[in-house]
Amino acid sequence: MMRILGAGTVITLAMTVVPQLSQTETLSAAERSHTTLLPRPTRPIVGPHAQDTTVSFARDIAPILERSCYQCHGGEDEDGLQTVELELNMTTYEGLMAGSVDGTVVEPGKPDESYIIDMVVNGDMPEEGEPLTPEEIDIIRRWIAAGALNN
Numbered sequence: 001m002m003r004i005l006g007a008g009t010v011i012t013l014a015m016t017v018v019p020q021l022s023q024t025e026t027l028s029a030a031e032r033s034h035t036t037l038l039p040r041p042t043r044p045i046v047g048p049h050a051q052d053t054t055v056s057f058a059r060d061i062a063p064i065l066e067r068s069c070y071q072c073h074g075g076e077d078e079d080g081l082q083t084v085e086l087e088l089n090m091t092t093y094e095g096l097m098a099g100s101v102d103g104t105v106v107e108p109g110k111p112d113e114s115y116i117i118d119m120v121v122n123g124d125m126p127e128e129g130e131p132l133t134p135e136e137i138d139i140i141r142r143w144i145a146a147g148a149l150n151n
């Protein structure tokens with residue numbers, strides 16, 4: 001009885017170990033060293049060398065505009081009427097990029113030349129409500145610097 005159990009254990013072990021060994025064999029030397037030497041990053045790398053392509057319009061920018069700007073720029077006021085000050089409608093990417101009656105307010109790649117940055121930094125906008133935080137202004141700057149993509 002013991003001998004049969006023992007043999008069964010060996011067979012089970014062999015069946016679990018062998019596929020793992022053959023998987024390892026299919027990795028190239030480069031893949032193995034990559035796997036062992038480079039830990040997988042758990043969060044985006046930030047700092048002067050960071051790639052700002054990680055800023056997303058849908059995820060990062062639209063919620064800021066929705067909270068602070070929609071009410072006068074494309075959204076509805078408390079009476080349910082749509083308000084689009086100077087025809088600047090920020091409720092869609094296309095509307096934001098189309099700009100206002102005066103022209104574009106976002107210049108892709110050039111945050112310092114983008115009117116929208118000027119307005120929120122100088123405190124002119126939002127005309128009512130809490131000003132944007134430095135973090136919110138920074139993320140809009142980074143999104144514009146990275147090309148103001150519809151991402």
Ligand code: HEC
Pocket residue numbers: 065068069070071072073085086088100101102103105115116119120125126127128129132
């Ligand atoms: C309470 C209403 C209100 C809110 C909220 C508001 N705006 Fe405005 N916005 C205005 C009005 C009114 C004007 C036009 C008069 C002016 O320039 O002061 C304007 C003009 C602008 C202009 C200039 C357009 C042009 O052609 O001169 C920009 C850019 C702008 N807003 C951006 C924003 C941004 C960004 C936000 C959110 C952070 C925002 N606004 C929130 C009312 C608002």
